[in-house]
Amino acid sequence: MTDVGRHPRIKLHTLSEVVDVKGYVGNFDVRILKKARYVDEKECTACGDCAEVCPVVRPDEFNLGLSSRKAIFSPFPQAVPSAYVVNINECLGHNPSVCAKCIDACDKGCINFHMSDQEIVESVGSIVVATGLEPYDPKELDEYGYTRFENVLTSLEFERLINAGGPTKGEVLRPTDRKRPRSIGFIQCVGSRSAKKGGNYCSNVCCMNTVKGTLMLKEHYPDIDIKVFYIDIRAFGKGFEELYTRSRRLGVHYLRGLPGTVEEDPDRSLRVAVENTATGKLEIHHLDMLVLALGIKPASSTQKLQEMLGLQLTPDGFFLEAHPKLQPVDAATRGVFYAGCAEGPKDIKESVTQASAAAARAIRLMHKGEITSEPITSQVITEHCKSCGKCAEVCPYNAITVDVKKKIPAEVNAAACAGCGTCAAECPFGAIIMNHFTDPQILNQVEALLEEEPKEKILAFACNWCSYAGADFAGVSRLQYPPNVRLIRTMCSGRVDEKFIWEGFEKGAPVILVSGCHIGDCHYIDANHWTEKRIKKIHKKMEKSGIRPERLQLEWISAAEGIRFARVMERMEALRQSVTEEEIAETIEILKNRKK
Amino acid sequence: MEAIVLKEKQEDVDVPRRIGVYVCHCGLNIAKTVDCPKVAETAAGLDDVVVSKDIGYACSEPGQQQIKDDILEHGLDRVVVASCSPRLHEPTFRQMIQSAGLNPYLFEMANLREQCSWVHMDTPDAATSKAIDLVKMAVSRVRLLQPLKEEILPLTKRTLVIGGGVAGIQTALDLADNGYDVVLVEKRPSVGGTMAQLDKTFPTMDCSI
Ligand SMILES: Cc1cc2nc3c(=O)[nH]c(=O)nc-3n(C[C@H](O)[C@H](O)[C@H](O)COP(=O)(O)OP(=O)(O)OC[C@H]3O[C@@H](n4cnc5c(N)ncnc54)[C@H](O)[C@@H]3O)c2cc1C
Ligand code: SF4
Ligand code: SF4
Numbered sequence A: 001m002t003d004v005g006r007h008p009r010i011k012l013h014t015l016s017e018v019v020d021v022k023g024y025v026g027n028f029d030v031r032i033l034k035k036a037r038y039v040d041e042k043e044c045t046a047c048g049d050c051a052e053v054c055p056v057v058r059p060d061e062f063n064l065g066l067s068s069r070k071a072i073f074s075p076f077p078q079a080v081p082s083a084y085v086v087n088i089n090e091c092l093g094h095n096p097s098v099c100a101k102c103i104d105a106c107d108k109g110c111i112n113f114h115m116s117d118q119e120i121v122e123s124v125g126s127i128v129v130a131t132g133l134e135p136y137d138p139k140e141l142d143e144y145g146y147t148r149f150e151n152v153l154t155s156l157e158f159e160r161l162i163n164a165g166g167p168t169k170g171e172v173l174r175p176t177d178r179k180r181p182r183s184i185g186f187i188q189c190v191g192s193r194s195a196k197k198g199g200n201y202c203s204n205v206c207c208m209n210t211v212k213g214t215l216m217l218k219e220h221y222p223d224i225d226i227k228v229f230y231i232d233i234r235a236f237g238k239g240f241e242e243l244y245t246r247s248r249r250l251g252v253h254y255l256r257g258l259p260g261t262v263e264e265d266p267d268r269s270l271r272v273a274v275e276n277t278a279t280g281k282l283e284i285h286h287l288d289m290l291v292l293a294l295g296i297k298p299a300s301s302t303q304k305l306q307e308m309l310g311l312q313l314t315p316d317g318f319f320l321e322a323h324p325k326l327q328p329v330d331a332a333t334r335g336v337f338y339a340g341c342a343e344g345p346k347d348i349k350e351s352v353t354q355a356s357a358a359a360a361r362a363i364r365l366m367h368k369g370e371i372t373s374e375p376i377t378s379q380v381i382t383e384h385c386k387s388c389g390k391c392a393e394v395c396p397y398n399a400i401t402v403d404v405k406k407k408i409p410a411e412v413n414a415a416a417c418a419g420c421g422t423c424a425a426e427c428p429f430g431a432i433i434m435n436h437f438t439d440p441q442i443l444n445q446v447e448a449l450l451e452e453e454p455k456e457k458i459l460a461f462a463c464n465w466c467s468y469a470g471a472d473f474a475g476v477s478r479l480q481y482p483p484n485v486r487l488i489r490t491m492c493s494g495r496v497d498e499k500f501i502w503e504g505f506e507k508g509a510p511v512i513l514v515s516g517c518h519i520g521d522c523h524y525i526d527a528n529h530w531t532e533k534r535i536k537k538i539h540k541k542m543e544k545s546g547i548r549p550e551r552l553q554l555e556w557i558s559a560a561e562g563i564r565f566a567r568v569m570e571r572m573e574a575l576r577q578s579v580t581e582e583e584i585a586e587t588i589e590i591l592k593n594r595k596k
Numbered sequence B: 001m002e003a004i005v006l007k008e009k010q011e012d013v014d015v016p017r018r019i020g021v022y023v024c025h026c027g028l029n030i031a032k033t034v035d036c037p038k039v040a041e042t043a044a045g046l047d048d049v050v051v052s053k054d055i056g057y058a059c060s061e062p063g064q065q066q067i068k069d070d071i072l073e074h075g076l077d078r079v080v081v082a083s084c085s086p087r088l089h090e091p092t093f094r095q096m097i098q099s100a101g102l103n104p105y106l107f108e109m110a111n112l113r114e115q116c117s118w119v120h121m122d123t124p125d126a127a128t129s130k131a132i133d134l135v136k137m138a139v140s141r142v143r144l145l146q147p148l149k150e151e152i153l154p155l156t157k158r159t160l161v162i163g164g165g166v167a168g169i170q171t172a173l174d175l176a177d178n179g180y181d182v183v184l185v186e187k188r189p190s191v192g193g194t195m196a197q198l199d200k201t202f203p204t205m206d207c208s209i
């Protein structure tokens, strides 16, 4: 930890938050708001003379309020930087005549109430998001009487109690009588594995954290009675099972079942009612103290950063990686990486592993000192642009700037554009060219396909990453399906322009399929949401003008769904057979008249 | 459904092209089901197609050499290879035409293996008609493809690490020890994160800091 403060290549900004990020991979401009510390970080030797004279006493956050600190304080003994800090809201003495005792106490004159918040601008080429976790807060639902019974503690409070450097110097004492508890209960999955309380997911660390706690207790107090209430114990990591076995061998009782109620006895002990699911019996346990094994929640700043950097979140609220197996530390936004619990609950070892991986990925990106941009990007024809702003709204990568108020035409930042083509499909004025997948290029394919016997053919659009790959997989698996289908590949289903559909029907297509990645799996963040919206819109128009909307189908087919691909093709063929020659002719007529 | 006029520059659409089409047998993988010579023959009759051949293995060394020779000999300016999935060999062929002096983006594939021979084994005639269609589509597309160029952009060799917990610290140190500058931003007054609050940690049961 101290290395970070000393390393000549690391510029550390504490009390700081990122407030704005502009730019794109290779060249981000970052604005950082650095709060005033009121103590000179470099000069302060952490002697503590100032805190001694400070009259303001407040609960110490680091010890979760189990001890107190002053308004000028050191965050914790090994803090980096080791300088003291003033909580200015608690301090009495911005106005020297009121207090300012600390200023006099500091021989080195490090304290300065005139410091102000600073805005810092930094340019960087890559960004690693390592915002970590927030422990679950059991207060909100008063889980297991946490807010009412003083002897119910959280696992984090327990960590501070048993820590030799903590408020009790490592003695585990009951908060009510400051006596050593003879029995302790641990309740697992608090804030985890429940949709109603906290998150649906398993927090990964709390089982082992409890096992660790029981071992430490048994080491300190061999005769202490320990009970663990759990759903199942997840000791999946290297060396974990061994610790769990050791804990059981030392006599810790593991009881399957989460408590139904917790009540307080007159002596402030706790009465725990639990259905032991192993025996099916209702049991009552009396325990001196209870520890709630807190789950892991995403950091509170997650959403703000997500918006700032254009990132995605999983339904659990953690950051979503570009690919769960093959790119586990990359964000879908080029140049952004994840490390630690920001990406999902994990232990220290995994956090460190991921951190090194993120560093390696960032170096891989930066080592050449330059980046090559993919040329398959979109481009605005300035003369045609009406500055409506649609393209900027739909671009999943914020790659387009356009000033709707001042009517400054849209411009694509080629380095940020990922090439999905959604903007080109959505621009109402045909002002965007999607290079390598231009309108004429794709329309030419449509035309060639429908040149002869269009009635026999199924026109299908497939996105490169999922549906086209799904077709490949069907091929590799030798799945047989009707031979009438003809695929047109686009990078993303978001590229499939409304006019491709009309053109297809006008050229006599009986049915048309648009296929892409499942919602949530889109290779271009959420571009397929726009596909979905667009198809809905087209369906409505079809209905209104008397064309059977079923003739246009939208299907999500993933790269692994070869079977699904084949099934969808069979369904399309059945649909095709339901379309009569008269119906096709009528459609052509309708579309021709519309144009006039 | 309002008539959307194609405002895209039609570029030099009407300029004649010199296109080469290569229909790959992929050993028997394609040729067993699809009538490759027939596909090549049909393609030869398409506008702007100067050369059209069927070929044993397009991706093999001799296969690639033959295409390269044709590019030079016939002055081809665009190439279609009808073989397997572009997800497999598009990069191979792009490189090949580049080495023959063409822009790598003036290339298109028709997927006869994954989309015809392997999935329509029982209906060779239908598979062949589909193959012909796919080649026609590829030719119609390749005619309009434009040369594209990758752009080289400058990059700042510096990383912002947001969050100074164990993950942020490790990332910062790994980067810095490899010679990269790091800006580490931590919202609290000290780095350390959650781990700083823990006593001994599993699985080693040693001190956290
Ligand atoms: C009760 C409990 C017990 C645990 N016990 C163990 C154990 O015994 N063994 C084990 O291996 N793991 C254990 N873990 C898990 C371990 O704490 C995590 O794996 C580890 O702390 C994750 O590190 P991190 O850097 O990802 O996140 P954190 O440690 O949470 O660090 C994130 C840092 O980012 C900062 N930050 C957040 N948002 C911003 C922002 N917007 N701008 C700037 N800075 C920001 C935070 O202030 C914090 O310093 C335990 C977790 C809990 C909750
Ligand atoms: S690690 Fe254990 S206690 Fe934590 S959520 Fe998963 S099962 Fe529950
Ligand atoms: S959608 Fe089209 S017209 Fe509207 S701002 Fe973008 S490029 Fe211009």
Ligand code: SF4
Pocket (backbone or CB within 6 Å): A377, A378, A394, A395, A396, A397, A398, A399, A400, A412, A416, A417, A418, A419, A420, A421, A422, A423, A424, A434
């Ligand atoms: S092609 Fe996609 S990524 Fe590129 S500017 Fe358009 S919408 Fe954005």
